[in-house]
Amino acid sequence: MKPAVNEVTARIRERSAATRGAYLARVDAAIARPRGADRMGCANVAHAFAALPGADKLRIVAERAPNLAVVTSYNDMLSAHQPYEGFPALIRDEAHQLGATVQVAGGVPAMCDGVTQGLAGMELSLFSRDTIAMGTAIALTHDVFDGALLLGVCDKIVPGLLIGALHFGHLPCVFVPAGPMSTGLSNTAKSKVREQYAQGLVGRDELLKAESAAYHGAGTCTFYGTANSNQMLLEAMGLHVPGAAFVHPHAELREALTRESVRTLLGITKGAGFMPIGRLVDERVIVNAMVALLATGGSTNHLIHWVAVARAAGIVIDWTDFADLSRATPLLARVYPNGVADVNQFQAAGGPGFVIRELIDSGAMHGDVSTVVAGGLREYGKVPEQASAQRLTWTDLPAAPIDDSIVRTADAPFGAEGGLKLLTGNLGRAVIKVSAVPEDRHVVEAPAIVFNTQEELLAAFKAGTLERDFVAVVRFQGPAACGMPELHKLTPPLGVLQGRGFKVALVTDGRMSGASGKVPAAIHVSPEAMHGGPLGKVRDGDLIRLDAVAGTLAALVDDATWASRERAVLPDAQAEINGHGLGRELFAGMRRNVLSAEQGACTWL
Structure with a gap:
C-alpha cells in the first residue's frame, strides 16, 4: 500500500x-x-405478510x-x-x-x-x-x-x-x-450549442433539439x-x-x-x-x-x-x-x-x-x-x-488500455494526482475539480463581482456588463441559505466569457456538481455566508486569487481592512423567496439544522 x-x-x-x-x-x-417473524407478536406478523400468497407466508413463517x-x-x-x-x-x-x-x-x-x-x-x-x-x-x-x-x-x-x-x-x-x-449527441456538441444559445447565436428551437438529442x-x-x-x-x-x-x-x-x-x-x-x-x-x-x-x-x-x-x-x-x-x-x-x-x-x-x-x-x-x-x-x-x-x-481485462485516451494504467496516468483539490485561505475552505480545467487556468487573479443570486449574474451577462476579467462571487447559496442548489446555468455564460479571452472564475458556497467543467470554480465554500462565512466580507473590486496549484483561495485585502469589515446578510426579500413556494416551506427545519458542506450537509446529526 x-x-x-x-x-x-x-x-x-x-x-x-x-x-x-x-x-x-x-x-x-x-x-x-431473533429473526423478525419469530420475535414479533402474532398480530404484527399477520399485518406484515397479509398480502402475500399463502405459499410465501408458509416459507417465511414456518420454513424460515x-x-x-x-x-x-x-x-x-x-x-x-x-x-x-x-x-x-x-x-x-x-x-x-x-x-x-x-x-x-x-x-x-x-x-x-x-x-x-x-x-x-x-x-x-x-x-x-x-x-x-x-x-x-x-x-x-x-x-x-x-x-x-x-x-x-x-x-x-x-x-x-x-x-x-x-x-x-x-x-x-x-x-x-x-x-x-x-450515446446520443455528444456532450461536447451539446455544450457548444448551450454556449451559442447564451450568446444569442441560436434560438430556443435549436437548443431544445440539441438537448433532446443528448437526453433521449x-x-x-x-x-x-x-x-x-x-x-x-x-x-x-x-x-x-x-x-x-x-x-x-x-x-x-x-x-x-x-x-x-x-x-x-x-x-x-x-x-x-x-x-x-x-x-x-x-x-x-x-x-x-x-x-x-x-x-x-x-x-x-x-x-x-x-x-x-x-x-x-x-x-x-x-x-x-x-x-x-x-x-x-x-x-x-x-x-x-x-x-x-x-x-x-x-x-x-x-x-x-x-x-x-x-x-x-x-x-x-x-x-x-x-x-x-x-x-x-x-x-x-x-x-x-x-x-x-x-x-x-x-x-x-487486458493489461494494456483498450483506449489510452480514456483510461490509463497507474504507471502512465493522465496526471500524478487526483482530479479534485482542496483550497484554503481567508475566504474559507473550498474544493475545485481541477481535472476538468486546463492547466493554464489553474490560477486566476482578478477583481470580484459579487452576486447574491445566480439570476443576478445571468442578468449582468445579458446586459453585457461582464466583458472583462473578474471572479464571480455568488454567495448565499449554501445549505442553510437556500438548500445549496447546483449553479449549472452559470457555466454557459462564464464559458462564453472565458472563450472570449477573459480571465474568469467562480467562487461560491453553492454547488456545481459532477458536470463542473472548464471554468475554474471554487465551490462548497465553508463556512457559508448564511452562517457568517467570509464570503459575506467580499466587496466588488476586491482582488481575488484562486490558486489551484498552491491550493489557496483568498481575497487580497490587507488584514486590518478585512478584520474590520462587517459581513453582509441575506436580504429579507431573498430570504422570503428562498423559504416559500414549490414546497420549500416544508424544508425550513432542514435549512435551520443543516451542518456545513464539509460536515456532509447532514440534517440528522
Missing part, C-alpha cells in the same frame, strides 16, 4: 474509534435478535426462508429510474426459484436535477438526499427482513439509500443499478456527473454485483445482472458468508470510495455526500483526507467533462474494472476488504459476460 493511503486510513480509524465502536455495538445488538426487502426509487420522471418499473417482478421471480421471498418494502422520492436546474425546485435537491435516507429507514423499519436490495442510480438517491441502509447496518445489502442511456432515452445521462460517479464508487466499495454499473438498461446482460443481485444477496444473508452492510463499510472501504472518485475526476458533490455516508457508519472524514489522498492517487480516466468520452465509451475502454484493478495493483486502494461477493475487491477488476441464460462469468 502507498504510505499516504495507509496514513489517511489510520488517522480516520483513530479519529472514528469512539463513533465507529458505538455504531458496531448497535449493529451487533441488532444481529443478535429468507425474506428480502426491495427499496426502490422507481418513477417515470427520471430516465435513469424508469427501467426499475419491472425490476420487482424480476427479483421476485429469481428469489422464488431460490426458495426465498421478496417484499417491496417501500419507495423513496427521486428528483431530477436536470429538470430543476436553475429553478426553484433545485433548492430541494440536496435535502432530498436525507429525505431519501429517511424514506429508506421507514421502508426497512417494518423489521421483518433478512437482507435488502436497493434500487437507485442518480445524484442524491444513491447517497440517500446508502445512508438509510447504514442505519440498518445489521442487514446485508446489495445495490442494483439500471445503467446508462445509449432510458438510463442515466451519459456524462460523468454525480449519477455515474455514484456507480463508480459503489463498485469500488464492493456493493454491486461486479461490473454492473454501466450496462444499458435494455441489454440482455442487465437482466442477468439483476437476477445475480438476488443470488448475491442470498449468499451473504446467513452462514459463513453473512456480511451485513454495517460491517462491510469500514474505514478502508470509505477510503477506497474516495480514491475511486479522485482517480476518475468524479463529482464534487461526493465531497459532501460521502462525508455523510461515512458518518452514517460511525466513520468521520473531512476534506483534508480527500486532499491528502488526492496527492497519492493517479488520475486514470478522462470522461466528460474531464475528457470527450462518455460513460459508454468509458465502459467499452475497460470502465470501473480497469480503474479498480490498476488502483489495487499500484497500492492506491485497499484490496483486502469485504465485498458482497466472496472473491473480494479483486472481482471488481473484471467484466461480466453472459455464459448462458442462467449463468454469468467474469473475465480479466
